Amino acid sequence: MYDPIADGLSRGWRHIDASTLRTDQEFDTDVVIIGTGAGGGIAAELLTQAGFKVLMLEHGALYSSRDFRQQERWAYPELYQDGAGRKTLDQAISILQGRTVGGSTTVNWTTSIRTPKPALEYWQQEFGLDFAQTNALEPFLDLATGRLNISEWLLTPNHNNGMLQRGCHALGWQYTVIHRNVKGCANTGYCGMGCPLNAKQSMLVTTIPAALDGGATLISRVSARELVWRGNAVQELWAVPVDAQFQTDPRVKIRIRARHYVLAGGAINSPALLLRSKVPDPSGRLGKHTYLHPSVISGALFPQAIHGHQGAPQSIYSDQFVWPADGRIGYKLEVPPLHPVLMASKLTGVAEAHADLMRQFNQLQVVIALLRDGYHPEAQGGTVQLDSYGEPQLDYPLTDYLWDGVQRAYLSMAELQFAAGASAVLPIHNDARMYQRWPQAKAAIAQLPMQRYRATLASAHVMGGCNMSADAATGVVDPQGQHQQLRNLTICDGSILPSSLGANPQLTIYALSWRICTDLIKKLSV
Amino acid sequence: MMQRRQFIMLGLGAGVSLSLGVTLYPLLQSTDKSRADAATLVLDALLPALLHGALPSSATEQQAALRRSRDAVLQFLPYLPRSQQAQLQQLFLLLQQRLGQLALTGHWLSLNELPISARLQLLSSWRDSYLATLQQAYHGLRELLYGAYYGQPLHWPALKYQPLEFNPYV
Numbered sequence: 001m002y003d004p005i006a007d008g009l010s011r012g013w014r015h016i017d018a019s020t021l022r023t024d025q026e027f028d029t030d031v032v033i034i035g036t037g038a039g040g041g042i043a044a045e046l047l048t049q050a051g052f053k054v055l056m057l058e059h060g061a062l063y064s065s066r067d068f069r070q071q072e073r074w075a076y077p078e079l080y081q082d083g084a085g086r087k088t089l090d091q092a093i094s095i096l097q098g099r100t101v102g103g104s105t106t107v108n109w110t111t112s113i114r115t116p117k118p119a120l121e122y123w124q125q126e127f128g129l130d131f132a133q134t135n136a137l138e139p140f141l142d143l144a145t146g147r148l149n150i151s152e153w154l155l156t157p158n159h160n161n162g163m164l165q166r167g168c169h170a171l172g173w174q175y176t177v178i179h180r181n182v183k184g185c186a187n188t189g190y191c192g193m194g195c196p197l198n199a200k201q202s203m204l205v206t207t208i209p210a211a212l213d214g215g216a217t218l219i220s221r222v223s224a225r226e227l228v229w230r231g232n233a234v235q236e237l238w239a240v241p242v243d244a245q246f247q248t249d250p251r252v253k254i255r256i257r258a259r260h261y262v263l264a265g266g267a268i269n270s271p272a273l274l275l276r277s278k279v280p281d282p283s284g285r286l287g288k289h290t291y292l293h294p295s296v297i298s299g300a301l302f303p304q305a306i307h308g309h310q311g312a313p314q315s316i317y318s319d320q321f322v323w324p325a326d327g328r329i330g331y332k333l334e335v336p337p338l339h340p341v342l343m344a345s346k347l348t349g350v351a352e353a354h355a356d357l358m359r360q361f362n363q364l365q366v367v368i369a370l371l372r373d374g375y376h377p378e379a380q381g382g383t384v385q386l387d388s389y390g391e392p393q394l395d396y397p398l399t400d401y402l403w404d405g406v407q408r409a410y411l412s413m414a415e416l417q418f419a420a421g422a423s424a425v426l427p428i429h430n431d432a433r434m435y436q437r438w439p440q441a442k443a444a445i446a447q448l449p450m451q452r453y454r455a456t457l458a459s460a461h462v463m464g465g466c467n468m469s470a471d472a473a474t475g476v477v478d479p480q481g482q483h484q485q486l487r488n489l490t491i492c493d494g495s496i497l498p499s500s501l502g503a504n505p506q507l508t509i510y511a512l513s514w515r516i517c518t519d520l521i522k523k524l525s526v
Numbered sequence: 527m528m529q530r531r532q533f534i535m536l537g538l539g540a541g542v543s544l545s546l547g548v549t550l551y552p553l554l555q556s557t558d559k560s561r562a563d564a565a566t567l568v569l570d571a572l573l574p575a576l577l578h579g580a581l582p583s584s585a586t587e588q589q590a591a592l593r594r595s596r597d598a599v600l601q602f603l604p605y606l607p608r609s610q611q612a613q614l615q616q617l618f619l620l621l622q623q624r625l626g627q628l629a630l631t632g633h634w635l636s637l638n639e640l641p642i643s644a645r646l647q648l649l650s651s652w653r654d655s656y657l658a659t660l661q662q663a664y665h666g667l668r669e670l671l672y673g674a675y676y677g678q679p680l681h682w683p684a685l686k687y688q689p690l691e692f693n694p695y696v
Contacts, residue, residue: 361686453665
């Protein structure tokens with residue numbers, strides 16, 4: 001099978017694995033891009049095509065389809081941030097983020113959703129961003145859609161998604177067939193471990209190869225540690241290699257001087273670099289208002305086989321509850337792919353009870369509800385801070401407003417699963433048990449304590465922390481992604497979102513990065 | 527009336543300096559070997575409890591499955607952030623020391639001398655503790671240990687999980 005990474009490397013791509021460096025290094029470039037995920041990948045292609053000398057930095061390793069193993073025990077440590085063990089400071093929410101060339105786009109589940117209108121309207125109202133009014137984002141959503149082959153998934157949903165669809169249909173709830181960024185997808189279900197067929201149109205197989213073909217350089221296994229700045233400009237960037245387990249190794253120093261610095265490390269790592277660099281923060285918003293779409297989980301057993309590990313992981317979602325009119329927090333309903341490590345670690349219980357549930361693995365169907373945080377005074381997200389090693393930790397408070405959403409989400413998911421034909425439903429909460437009928441589940445869920453560690457919460461979408469705003473008093477970057485105080489620093493990743501989206505963020509990040517880099521190219525070309 | 531274990535845990539909680547509710551002393555005094563020994567001891571004690579009901583019935587296969595899972599945890603730990611590694615090492619060291627053990631388990635007996643039912647009771651008491659640090663310990667260890675066991679293809683027949691394999695990995 002054709003492997004675009006192996007092919008490119010054999011053709012002489014400029015790639016340096018920083019972990020092999022033994023002496024200090026210096027680089028001079030037009031633009032350095034820190035991070036190779038959705039934001040950095042788009043930036044790399046556009047800036048290279050515009051004729052700039054581009055240097056890409058990535059904390060993770062450069063892997064390709066021939067490296068990807070369809071096993072979680074390989075994928076999580078090698079492709080995910082902190083071995084998929086990233087958590088909030090109080091450890092109440094697990095956070096899945098990619099950390100490899102291509103970032104989260106290499107391991108995400110391919111769901112591609114255009115920026116919801118209510119989110120754009122909220123940004124207009126609160127942050128003066130006129131994306132909705134002037135149609136400023138639509139053309140870039142279209143460009144990204146074309147570049148990454150985003151289209152509606154026309155095959156029959158797998159049974160895990162099919163039950164979400166069936167439940168919605170039975171209850172008269174809204175649902176949508178998901179658009180996916182795939183080309184030649186074989187419907188296998190291993191998107192989360194790296195696509196073995198190069199069908200997923202991640203940054204790894206699209207924009208990054210294009211940038212490397214255009215003469216860009218990629219340094220993998222490198223950690224950006226500090227932006228050195230003076231006055232209103234960044235002077236240089238200091239970085240160090242990482243070891244085989246992706247821990248920083250300060251024995252070799254890498255110094256990079258660039259005309260312009262593009263930060264795209266994601267919504268936790270980007271603020272962390274800026275905090276380590278002690279950049280100006282007059283708005284007080286750096287590393288603040290970090291959103292997670294905290295996700296609530298509900299398992300169900302069906303009489304028939306579900307085989308939730310087979311087929312496109314996500315092909316149906318429901319927005320029935322995502323934008324409620326009563327001001328309470330909304331939530332989007334989706335399903336996750338079911339693989340043994342992910343399920344075993346999230347399902348509640350121990351010993352025989354846990355083993356019994358795992359033995360029914362193929363009958364298991366799981367729904368998740370993604371809470372739309374960031375639109376209410378009691379849902380203002382978390383704060384990125386640095387630990388004693390200089391690494392980020394996200395302090396994310398769980399408020400009563402959020403807990404109200406958690407409880408309603410458990411109810412909606414159980415109702416849906418029973419309506420789809422589940423023989424039993426298990427809200428993933430430490431005080432819940434398996435319920436055989438909807439009225440029983442409804443009564444029990446109403447009594448569950450809504451407290452951290454009792455409810456199992458997870459996140460796969462990290463947003464905010466360097467938010468955009470038209471007013472420097474309320475944002476870290478301006479609507480063009482330009483840092484408000486440092487003139488040669490642009491940020492284009494999930495960190496610039498002023499709220500959560502109520503939708504999976506990759507397409508919004510592609511479009512914003514495209515828009516920002518189109519402006520940046522004009523600015524740098526003057 | 528306050529039970530003895532609650533009293534001990536309250537004392538432990540009052541002296542917190544790390545997020546696991548303990549002092550740095552054992553970690554600072556420890557060597558690489560003592561940390562590895564502590565981790566091995568604790569994992570060898572907790573894995574049979576958590577996996578009770580999931581392990582193969584043959585004694586030989588059971589031992590092999592436990593060894594595989596313990597080794598998988600030990601191989602995975604260096605990928606965690608250094609702050610999380612420090613917390614876990616601290617917990618492992620305390621659980622193998624007599625005083626720390628008493629504080630965390632309420633027993634003078636070493637962890638691997640307790641019957642499986644007592645080890646499960648211990649985990650339940652952490653899960654339901656009013657101390658956030660013990661709840662974190664419960665959830666953290668649970669995720670780590672179940673992840674290690676169910677990551678092994680040799681443990682999948684019970685699940686009837688039949689993954690595709692484009693690139694073999696053994």
